[in-house]
Amino acid sequence: MSRQRLLVIGGDAGGMSAAAQARRIRGEDELEVVVLEQGEDTSFSACGIPYWVGGLVGGRGDLVARTPEEHRRRGIQVHTGTRAEAVDLDACRVTAADGRTFDYDHLLIATGGRPTRPPIEGLDAPGVFGVHRLDDGERIRAAIDALPSDRPGRAVVLGGGYIGLEMAEVLQHRGLSVDVVLADPLPMGLLDADMGERVCAAMRGMGMGVHTDQAVREVLRDADGRACGVRTDQGTYDADLVVLGLGMGPEARLAEAAGLGIGVTGGIDVDATMRSRTHENVFAAGDCVQTYHHLTGEPAHVALGTHANKQGRVAGSVIAGRPARFAGVLGTALTKVGDLEIGRTGLCTTQAETAGFDFRTDVVEGTTRAGYYPGAEEIAVKLITESGSGRLLGGQVLGGQGAGKRVDVLATAIWGRMTAEELSESDLSYAPPFSPTYDVVAVAARVVSRAERG
Amino acid sequence: MSRQRLLVIGGDAGGMSAAAQARRIRGEDELEVVVLEQGEDTSFSACGIPYWVGGLVGGRGDLVARTPEEHRRRGIQVHTGTRAEAVDLDACRVTAADGRTFDYDHLLIATGGRPTRPPIEGLDAPGVFGVHRLDDGERIRAAIDALPSDRPGRAVVLGGGYIGLEMAEVLQHRGLSVDVVLADPLPMGLLDADMGERVCAAMRGMGMGVHTDQAVREVLRDADGRACGVRTDQGTYDADLVVLGLGMGPEARLAEAAGLGIGVTGGIDVDATMRSRTHENVFAAGDCVQTYHHLTGEPAHVALGTHANKQGRVAGSVIAGRPARFAGVLGTALTKVGDLEIGRTGLCTTQAETAGFDFRTDVVEGTTRAGYYPGAEEIAVKLITESGSGRLLGGQVLGGQGAGKRVDVLATAIWGRMTAEELSESDLSYAPPFSPTYDVVAVAARVVSRAERG
The missing domain is CATH 3.30.390.30 (FAD/NAD-linked reductase, C-terminal dimerisation domain)
Known part of the structure; x- marks a missing residue:
């Protein structure tokens, strides 16, 4: 067999697990492994961002499990700062934003998740922060450091999923007063209402404002255009920082534009080997895919590093010629707010x-x-x-x-x-x-x- | 059906679980439930004794889940201070140490465990303590309180099972220097050697003496006949207190003397309904029985309150006419020493x-x-x-x-x-x-x- 190329789009959990697993099974003389990563980091822990913001984790570097250089030493060609712009599925070629093209024999798409951003006026204003990439953490930390010293800082967190809760906790830990604003009747929508009520009570017991069943109308801006509050259908909440924790969908726009099959959850439609159901030399792994529930077999989308790692490893194995299957998810989730x-x-x-x-x-x-x-x-x-x-x-x-x-x-x-x-x-x-x-x-x-x- | 009597020997976990379960299912008009308990306590947590000695638990009463009076209020006749001396299986009659007799239709034997006491000279001396009943805890606490104040107290713990480890930990916590003496090559014999070595290293890292592979020859006594040290085949260890943590066998002497079948582990031979294999109106539960391993089906003896509770509940159900089975044990155990x-x-x-x-x-x-x-x-x-x-x-x-x-x-x-x-x-x-x-x-x-x- 002549030397083949595995091209990986996305250098985080799903992509790098696939790259590393394929490299483990096939030597460099058999398989070239090339990774395109739009940012500067690989294999980072987005889940750790809240704790970094909270000052519990020392530095940005602590959240990077393996740097591009470490991957390179293991025989993986990593191109950071290289954003894939288009995939030509017929020509088996990916075009990057800088115009370079990369041919492939096997393609692994690991474009990750896309934070939910509803069409709210002012959501793009300075002072509104996502919690998605390490740069987001850097920006939030800088914003906290720049807070006025003559009064306590104020944060509004939009959303009550686990990112919302964790950010609320760490912002409070950093001394800010925190209001959490939810469209839902309770935080932690994947809990039953009776359990969600306990979470809500615990958050209020910590001194957080928890404002449920409220539709956000606008992010208010000051004279400089900077976010200074949030207006909902029921009230206005002042803020020095607005943090988005509204959940995470699949980032499948590149795949969809290329013509790959997309599932009902919006994720790339793959089988249990992580192979696209529509294009047999294309695989996908991580937050960008549609997976399935282990109990029901129904399509599911769960954005979690653990699944991304497992799926990447499955895809890497299969691409390298070793049978493997991803066994689905139960939607297990764990977090904490205060105690x-x-x-x-x-x-x-x-x-x-x-x-x-x-x-x-x-x-x-x-x-x-x-x-x-x-x-x-x-x-x-x-x-x-x-x-x-x-x-x-x-x-x-x-x-x-x-x-x-x-x-x-x-x-x-x-x-x-x-x-x-x-x-x-x-x-x-x-x-x-x-x-x-x-x-x-x-x-x-x-x-x-x-x-x-x- | 005329009113029957369930007689229970032993008022701790196994016995009281059976009594309570039978009472739940059958009213007092159908079933009389009578418990003979040799001590003054019922339903106590022997597992809590180390932590009570260590000062982590407030008082003796905290270790009693349910007092005799509480059981009586639930329609169970509890006779404390009543030691069963003999069982006549033909006459269906139990004779107490004070000469009273108790007839039964159903008998439940829950005589618990018997701490291993090897035939070592001096083991009965004052200053040598078991860790079996609440009175033991009381005595150890008193002995610690009576230690000389001009130098640190010294304790020797015989045995490195979980009671030995827990006692070593709490005695150290109370300010005593602690030597643990084992016949085995490592503590925690139910671990593999490589794991036991880690436990041993942790104990030594805490500053405990851990003396392995040593056969105890004698408990040394001072001029007053009080324990003052332990002599092994390899050395002598000074002690103000000697604590026994040598394991727990089944206390089946009463059952054996009556002629009940005894299993290869020394425990009362029962089937999965906790019924004696030799006498159909006799049941047994708790540390006195031989149970079986869930994986292998082989006979097993494990002294643990959790099993005693479950077995008692099974026996109580079956006696009261409701089918139930005990599903066996895996030998799960959990403890800690230091961190x-x-x-x-x-x-x-x-x-x-x-x-x-x-x-x-x-x-x-x-x-x-x-x-x-x-x-x-x-x-x-x-x-x-x-x-x-x-x-x-x-x-x-x-x-x-x-x-x-x-x-x-x-x-x-x-x-x-x-x-x-x-x-x-x-x-x-x-x-x-x-x-x-x-x-x-x-x-x-x-x-x-x-x-x-x-």
Whole structure:
């Protein structure tokens, strides 16, 4: 076989995982691996930006898992500052913004996610910040440093998903007063309402303003054209900074313009090998793709570095000739706001309804440690379970330190198609510093299985 | 049906769970529930004793989940200070130490565990303490309070299982210098040696003496006959207190003397409904029974409140006429010493060998949080996996805060008969304050599945 070229568009998690995996399997004499990255960084942790802004992480470099130079030393040709402008699927050629062209045998598109930006007047004003790339973090940090010193700074965060919550937390941590403005009735829309209410109460308990069910009409600007507040259908909120946490869709414009098939979620339509369903030498990975739900098989879009890494590795394997499949997602998510840890996995009530399941929901409260052990904190577990079969469909966990990671037990049980009864019988660990005699996850499962037996 | 009587011997986890469950299902007009308890407490947490000694738990009462009076208010007749001396299985009658007799229709034996006490000279001396009942905790606390104030106190802990480790930790926390003396080559015998070595190193790093591979010859006594040291085949260790953490066997002497079948582990031989295999109206639950391993089906003895509770509930259900089964144990255990959290589940290497599995072991190191996030600590995960099938057989986890409870993910995966590949694909949570992009548990599973594919 003559030497082939894998061309990768996008040098973050999905793209670099694919590049590295293909390189691991095929030597440079067999496969040339070329990456086009529009920015200056590769393999960076966008998820770490809030904590960098919050001063918990030392520097920008800490968020870069592997630099372009490190990739190059591993035999991957990385072109930073090189934005792919067009893909010619027939000619197998990509044209960059600077006019250079790159031919390929295999193409991997990893253009990532696109932060949701509704058509609101003033959203492009200086002082309005996304939380997407490391430069965004740099800009927010600079804006905080430039705040007037004669009064506390004020921030408005638009959106109550996990980026919104994390930014609200770190901005407060940096001394700003924070208002979170949501179009939804509650923060964390992937939780059921009863659990979302607890999150909302915790945020208010931290002293944040949480303004729900409000449609943003305008970002207000001062005489210099700089953002100075947000006007909604119900009020006006002053701001030195406006931060966007309105969610993330797939960035599939380049793929779509080239004529690649796009799925119902707006992501690039790929099969479980990450291969385009319409063009067999084109693959895609990461936040730009449409993936599928492990439980239902339904199309899904979840922007998360973990999936991007796995998908990239699958694509890289397949391109290099080794079989691999991506097994789908459960929508597991974990975050925190203040001392409240928030985890969810599988189907929430709305998703279970949409998927047509006959199901029940149960909420159980407990403590994170033995009740008598110092630092025992409240924890609530909600389970969504298929009626009749008792099969676990989804779970949500809220509580103090140690609560959040318990969602992994639920994710594992759901992944393994276990029933609530099986989970209740399973041998989960017990020691006073870590849980009561029965971990609350097992208690919740027992409550379900007892109810299911009638 | 005429009113029947359930007689329960032993008022701790196993006994009271059975009593309470039977009472829940059957009213007092149908079933009389009578409990004989030799001590003054019911439903207490022996697992909490170390932390009470350590001053982390306020008082003795905090360790009592439910007092005799609370049980009585729920329609259970509790006789404290009443030690069952003999059981007449033919006459269905129990005789107490004070000569009273109690007839029964159903008998539940929950006599608990018996701390291992090897025949060592001086082991009965004042100043030698078990860690079994609340009175033990009281006595240790009194002994610490009575220590001379002109020099630091000294404790020798015999045994390096979890009670030994926890007692060593809390005694050090109370200001004593601590020597741990083991017959085994390493502490935590249910870990593989490579993991046990890490525990040993951590204990030494805390400033404890850890003296392994030493046979205790004698507890030394002062002129008053009080313990003042421990002599082994290799040395002598001064002590104001000697604490026994040599493990726990089943306390089945009463059952054995009555003629009940005893299993190979020394525990009462019961089926999965907790019914004696030799006497159909006799049940047993808790640390006194022989149970079975969920993976192998082999007989097992594990002394743990969680199992006692579950087994008691199963027995109470079955006695009350409702079908129930105990699903066995994986031997999941969790503890900590200092800042090192220690979890294990399923089969360790020795157990996998004994069970005849063809297996592989893999150890993976990582961090508990994203490497750049404050408080990220080291974590090591060891997996034992069946060769060929890739089925998970066992797991061990060591590391800093947040490491230990990850053993529950492994316990759940093993319970659900998942393969390493399935676990590696599963959707475990990610957020920088909680784990790196891939949780180390998933990384370990991936390493195994990659190696298995060859």
